[in-house]
Each structure stands twice: as structure tokens, then as C-alpha cells.
Amino acid sequence: MKKKNIALVGVPMDLGQMRRGVDMGPSAIRYAGVIERLEQLGHTVEDLGDIRIDQPEREHTADTNLRNLDAVVKGSTELATTVRSVKEKGDFPLILGGDHSIAIGSLAGISKRYENLGVIWYDAHGDLNTGETSPSGNIHGMPLAVSLGIGHPDLVNILDYTPKVKPENIVIIGARSLDEGERELIKERGIRVYTMHEIDRMGMTKVIEESIDYLKGRTDGVHLSLDLDGLDPLDAPGVGTPVIGGISYRESHLAMEMLAEADLLTSAEFVEVNPILDEKNKTAKVAVALMGSLFGEKLL
Numbered sequence: 001m002k003k004k005n006i007a008l009v010g011v012p013m014d015l016g017q018m019r020r021g022v023d024m025g026p027s028a029i030r031y032a033g034v035i036e037r038l039e040q041l042g043h044t045v046e047d048l049g050d051i052r053i054d055q056p057e058r059e060h061t062a063d064t065n066l067r068n069l070d071a072v073v074k075g076s077t078e079l080a081t082t083v084r085s086v087k088e089k090g091d092f093p094l095i096l097g098g099d100h101s102i103a104i105g106s107l108a109g110i111s112k113r114y115e116n117l118g119v120i121w122y123d124a125h126g127d128l129n130t131g132e133t134s135p136s137g138n139i140h141g142m143p144l145a146v147s148l149g150i151g152h153p154d155l156v157n158i159l160d161y162t163p164k165v166k167p168e169n170i171v172i173i174g175a176r177s178l179d180e181g182e183r184e185l186i187k188e189r190g191i192r193v194y195t196m197h198e199i200d201r202m203g204m205t206k207v208i209e210e211s212i213d214y215l216k217g218r219t220d221g222v223h224l225s226l227d228l229d230g231l232d233p234l235d236a237p238g239v240g241t242p243v244i245g246g247i248s249y250r251e252s253h254l255a256m257e258m259l260a261e262a263d264l265l266t267s268a269e270f271v272e273v274n275p276i277l278d279e280k281n282k283t284a285k286v287a288v289a290l291m292g293s294l295f296g297e298k299l300l
């Protein structure tokens with residue numbers, strides 16, 4: 001794989017959901033050795049530090065059931081601005097969460113430069129809720145919908161353009177928990193989804209081959225948004241919304257290795273690592289190991 005200039009951006013965001021601790025994800029991932037791991041592969045890594053996340057003044061503003069909306073908008077805007085300047089330099093943004101609401105800012109910062117940004121959403125969930133369909137009011141269940149231009153205007157219009165991605169440029173991998181409104185949106189917009197059923201049936205090899213072929217033909221850049229809860233909770237216990245029956249550690253490495261071989265990613269983020277819920281930093285270590293594979297690590 002081509003050597004990259006990787007810009008590391010931490011986002012200590014925990015306002016998109018209700019489990020405290022996920023704001024410590026970036027430190028846990030750094031502690032698990034991400035920088036050394038990527039430098040060993042011959043890449044240069046510049047750590048830009050953490051985005052500042054405010055403590056919200058109040059959880060709810062008058063017109064919405066979305067929790068912590070204002071603080072999430074503010075943090076997302078700052079992240080988007082930082083990521084945009086990384087892209088302007090031609091570097092590879094590697095964003096560390098934080099809960100999955102940070103994808104709103106990541107995609108806002110990245111997508112402006114692309115006509116057709118592809119997105120691989122590796123996740124147990126669809127994260128396609130809106131204020132109307134959300135069972136929880138938690139913004140980490142909404143970022144993919146927001147990026148499609150569907151949702152609260154303050155979120156949808158970050159950096160003053162919308163949509164950030166087109167439905168036909170998205171591939172969801174690992175889904176096993178979808179709310180009713182999310183199912184409808186997937187059907188209505190024709191979003192490609194490989195649920196656990198397809199992964200079991202076709203095998204991860206075929207799933208990734210098809211995903212790469214599909215995105216290669218239609219996109220001019222691809223962002224990987226990897227929610228650690230896409231993996232089985234046995235392999236990645238340190239997440240706030242675990243769902244049993246997930247993608248294995250091995251399948252995930254295979255997926256990362258195949259993406260590295262194809263060398264088509266232009267940015268990536270790893271989210272939802274919650275050290276408080278973790279077992280001896282296991283989930284952060286898994287995240288770093290997967291990043292190793294994603295950036296070209298091989299045994300021989």
C-alpha cells in the first residue's frame with residue numbers, strides 16, 4: 001500500500017448517547033499504541049490532539065427531543081473544520097471517537113472535496129434515525145441519516161452544505177439491529193446493506209469483494225466509519241450499545257486487510273470505544289489491531 005501522511009484527530013464526545021465514558025475512547029486508543037503501530041508500517045503520523053467538546057448548558061433545547069443538540073452541533077462543526085484542513089493538505093484523516101455522532105462532523109469535513117464520496121458503515125446499527133423515528137433521542141443513532149440530509153437542520157447543514165453523501169454511495173456492513181424507521185429509509189433510498197445474514201451466508205470475503213467493486217465504480221473517495229459494536233461483544237466488550245451475534249475478530253481483520261489491498265480508502269474513523277465498559281482496554285487494543293491491518297500490516 002502507498003505510504004500515507006496520517007493525521008490523527010481525537011474526538012472525546014459522549015453527548016450522542018447516555019453511557020458516560022466513551023469520551024475517553026481517544027486516550028484509550030492512543031494508550032493502546034496506535035501511533036507506533038502505524039509508524040512501524042512506514043506511514044507518517046501527526047497527532048492533532050483532541051477536538052474540544054463543551055459540557056452542555058442544558059440537555060434539551062425547546063424545539064427538539066434530540067439530547068445535547070447544541071453541544072453536538074458545536075463539536076461537530078469544530079471537527080468538520082479540522083478535518084477539512086487535513087483534506088486540504090492532502091493528508092489522510094484518521095478520527096478516533098467518541099460516540100458515533102462524530103461521523104456527522106467527519107463527513108461534513110471530508111465530503112465537500114468529492115463529487116461522490118463512498119461510505120462503508122461497519123456497525124451493528126444503521127444509525128439512520130431522525131428525531132421522529134428515534135426510540136432514544138440519542139444523536140449517535142442518527143449520523144448516517146443526517147449525512148444523507150435527513151434530520152435536524154442544525155445537524156444537516158454543518159459547514160453549510162447538504163447532503164454529504166448519496167444513498168447509492170453507502171454500504172452498511174454488520175447490521176443486526178434496525179429500528180422501524182431505519183428499515184423504511186433503507187428501502188426507500190435503496191441503501192446497500194450486508195446484514196449478519198449475508199455475512200454468514202456469503203462469507204466476509206465475498207461481502208468485501210462486492211462492496212469494493214460496487215464502490216470503486218461509482219465513488220471518487222471512500223470513508224470507513226467503523227463502530228466497534230459492529231464486532232461481536234465477545235471480541236469488543238467496551239461499547240455502549242452491544243448487540244450479540246456480531247462480526248468476529250477474524251472476519252474484521254480479513255475485511256481490513258482486503259480494504260488495505262484495494263487501497264481505496266481516503267479517510268477512516270473508529271468510534272464507540274468506551275473504556276469504562278471495557279475489559280483491560282481490550283476494545284481499544286482490538287481497534288488498534290484493526291487499524292494495523294487497515295494500513296497494510298501483514299504477518300509475512
Ligand SMILES: NC(=[NH2+])NCCC[C@H](N)C(=O)O
Binds near residue numbers: 135136179229
Ligand atoms: N452508534 C450507535 N452505537 N448507535 C446505536 C443506536 C441505537 C438505536 N438505534 C438508537 O437510535 O437509539
Ligand SMILES: [Mn+2]
Binds near residue numbers: 125229230
Ligand atoms: Mn452501533
Ligand SMILES: [Mn+2]
Binds near residue numbers: 100123125127140227
Ligand atoms: Mn454506530
